[in-house]
Structure formats: structure tokens, C-alpha cells
Amino acid sequence: MTTEAVTITVKRVAGSRNLLTAGVLVAICLVFTVLSPFFLSQANWINTSTTMTQILLLGIGQTYVIIARGIDLSAGATLSLSGMVSGAVMYNLFAPYDTVPEGTAALVGIIIALAVGLLVGLVNGFLIAYLKIPAFVATLGMLGIASGASYLLTNGQSLSGIPPIIGEVGNHNVVGWIPVPVIITAVVTVIAWYVLSQTRFGERTYLLGDNPDAVIRAGVNDRRHLLTVYAISGLLAGLAALVAMGRLSTASPTAGSGAELQAIATVVIGGASLYGGRGTIGGTVLGAAIVTVLLTGLIIIGVPPFWQVITVGIVLIAAVFLDQQKEIRAARK
């Protein structure tokens, strides 16, 4: 093959990766449609799309991190912690909500959830970029710290005394079909796509994951860049916490448990490489859709809930395996 031909083949393969993922998604939807008449209902659409927002928000953060050759195992625990701190502040400072305007309380809660997420992300980034602790270790440690702390706050109890407006907005569907969390997530997704694919920050995220030494030698402040990447992941976990709270009108210390598995699966199914330098927001959106449809679809057809986690685990491993096979075959040609 000439280099020209190789390039064209490569582009086609890269483009076809998203096509393939989309095909798998359609196939899964078809199976569930056949198995349950409820799958194509409005109620399931609203439930599935809202569930997807949480997975996608974490997945987007994870996309940045994984492209930069890192991993954020603490994303789910950060979600739990952000929600619990925010919930506890709103509950302790403001409830009952006739003493303080409900909107003010909610606004403070929103800022706190985002701030806690951002803070955890910054700590992760500091440990990894400046203290050179491997991302796997730093964020695994943070997973323990953040989830432990979210249980400590209330001795493991959920907090339901948060401003009702959060639940009302979180469950509001514009024109009956489009949940507010979906709109928020769509905006975030577009911004994340733009930053990753069109800006210098995005370009350097790819370069840093592909060959960190090359970027460092070019005089780029790689540590600050990495810090920012983990901060983005933390901030989006804080936003996901708000979505979760809005949905259930409750802050729960288990809100994000296991969510890091979903987020990583989402990114990998979307075609990112855990070795860095590869991945797209478009792929992650498709990956999030697959993970979500599997989760909600399995419930609809009456499979016991524990099977969901098992299924996501299997799909994650299968996606990595298939991608590796494809790479090996491409290399042999």
C-alpha cells in the first residue's frame, strides 16, 4: 500500500469507528424494542435520557483525562461528595425554606456542588501533575477519600431536605419531551466538543497524551495543562451531582458509586485509547448512549438490577478487546 492509500484507509477506519458504535447502539435499541413494548415509550425516553446525562457528564470529563493519558477513578465518588456537601449546606443553613428564599438556597447549593467537584479535581491534578503520583494511584486514593467523606457527613444517610425547586427543575420536561438536565448536558457537550477539537487547549490535550516528552520539550507548561484536565473532570462530576440531586430531590452518599466504571466504559466504547492521544466527544456521546440504554433497557425487560453492572463490565472489556484486535489486524496489513 502507498502512504496515500494507508492514510485514506486510516481516515475511513477512524470515521467508521463512530459508525460502528452507532450501529451497535441501534442494534441494542432494536433488541429492546422487540423484547419490550415499553422501550419506545415517552416515559422510558425521559428516564433514559436523564440517566444518560449523568453518565455523559462524567464521560466527557473522563474523555479529556483519558486522551491526556490519565485516568480518573474518583469521578463517581466526587459526584457523591459534591452532592452531599451541597445538600448538607442547603439543609443546615437554609431549611426550612421559608426563612431564606428558596432560590438563594438553591443557588448557593449549586455553587457549592460545582466548587467541591472542582476542588477535588484540582487536588487530583496537583497530586498527578506536580507530585508525580501515578494517576491510577492518586485517583484511586481519592475514590476512597471522597466516598468515605460523603458517608461521614451524615453517617451514610441520604438528605431529602434540599430546596424543592432543585427537584422541580431537575424533573421538568420542556415541551413534555426534553428534560432540563438533557438541555444542560447538551450545552456542555457542545462546548466540550469545541474545546477539544477546535482550540489550542484541545490540541495540546491530544499531544500531551500522545507524547508528553515532545510537548514538554516544546516548552509547554505540561503540569498546568494536566492540572486543568483533572479540574475539568472534577467540575463535571460536580455538575453531574446536581443532575443527580435534581432527579431524585435527594442528596445521597451512594449517588455516584460505581459511576467511574460507567464513565470509563463510555469513553472506551466511544473509541478512546487508554494509552492516550485518542478519543472524541462524539464517540463518548455514543458510548454513553450504549451504556445507558443497556442499564435502563435491562431493567425494562425485567433482568435483576445486579446484572447491569456485570453487563457494563463485560462490554467495557469487550470494547477494549475488539479495538486491540482491529489495531493488530491493521498493523499486519
Next chain:
Amino acid sequence: MSLALRDVSRTFGGVRALTDVSLEVNRGEVVGLVGDNGAGKSTLLKIVAGVIQPTGGDILVDDLPVSFHSPHDAREAGISAVYQDLALAPQRDVVSNFFIGKEMLRSGFAGKVLRRLDRPVMRQRVVSELNRMKTTLPNIDAEVRYLSGGQRQSLAIARAASWCERVLLLDEPTSALGVAQQAEVLSLITRVAETGIGVLFVSHQMADVLAVCDRIVVLRLGKVVAQINAKTTSPEELISYITGAATPLNTDTTEK
């Protein structure tokens, strides 16, 4: 002259890697640096590139003494290096690789506020720079991992030369290449020099050094043992200096 070293020395603990090395690289000149393993060639290049600091002696750029505390300082002074690992990002295309750390933003609002890359201009710049150095890469939209070793080396050299104003440092750029690819890289080196840049070129291949260099500096055990006009020497003569069979006699002695 463009770059001059005066009695540069470097020790690593007890090891004297370089002792009183003096040499010059002028504009548009290719200077070869040869010597046996451990002679100090890479150490010399790293000092000029600002990666490590000399323990003695002076570096002069356009006759003014300078001290480089980092590669950044050296680059500011117009000196760039291509290292053996090339520092390329394999999964990015040629254009991205050309601009690592120097990505161009659009003008106006899109660039200043939205921080949008100007890919069309970056691409255009790569095309014109490759033309200027009369180098061709089959496809600048290809991911670098699909380029051959010689093409990658050419890309790394063209990139460094494109951002370099004074002296380009090359450490064994042909060592891992096949014959045809070596020729490709060697002719690129010549053309880089034709654009007015001085090149300091380390190699173990006598034929390569003789083919492209104007002058050859021989290092032995950290000392300059010969500075020879490349047009009037032979591989045998070079090798005798490298191995120590010949001692400094009929060399163009450096004027102090």
C-alpha cells in the same frame, strides 16, 4: 561567526566528559562532529542546546557571551536541536507535529476569545516551509506513525530548522535509517544550511560526514584532536584521529 565555544569543559562527578573544547559554527556552514563512543559528542550538543550546563569555558553567540540555563534559553538565542527520539506525536498529523507548542490561533474574536486554532494557515505554513527546504512528505494530513523512519527524521529536522534562526544541532540523524533514507536526510541537511542556518552534525558514519560537512571536528576522550576541511580529508584520516592512531599535526588550528 554565529556560534563559538571557547575552552568549554564539563565533568560528571570525576568523569571529564569534555576538556577545553573550542569550535565555531558559521552561518550556512555544516560542521561535522565525530568521535568514538563516549568521546563527548552528545554532551557537547546538550551543552549548546541548554540541556546541561558547562563546568567551564564560554559560549559566544555573535561574539557575545551567553549562558543557557534551559533549552528555552538556547532557542531564544536561535539554537535548536533534534534529538534521537525526534519528539514527534505519532497519532497526530504532520501539521500538528510541526506546531507542537507553537499552535497558531485565528485572528480577532475567534482566536483571542474563543481560542480557535487556525488550521488552514498552519497547514499552509507547513507546505511553504517544506517547499522552502525542498523536502516533500507524501501526505501532510497523515498521522506521523504512518510515515517511514526517514520521513519522520526529515519532518523533525524541517520542523526544527523552520523555528531555528541560527544553529541547528543534529545528534546522529541518520543512524537508524536505510541507504535511500539516509540520502534523503543528508540532502535536507545541505538545504537547511543553504537557507543560512549553521548545522552541527554528529555522526558515526564517515561517508555521511564527508558528504555534507564543510568542516569536521574530531573529539577524542573529551578533547578536540583535529579540525579538518572536509573537502581535503579521507575516511582513513578521520578514523586515525578518532582512534588516536594519528595525533594533532596538520589540522586547521583554531585561532584564539
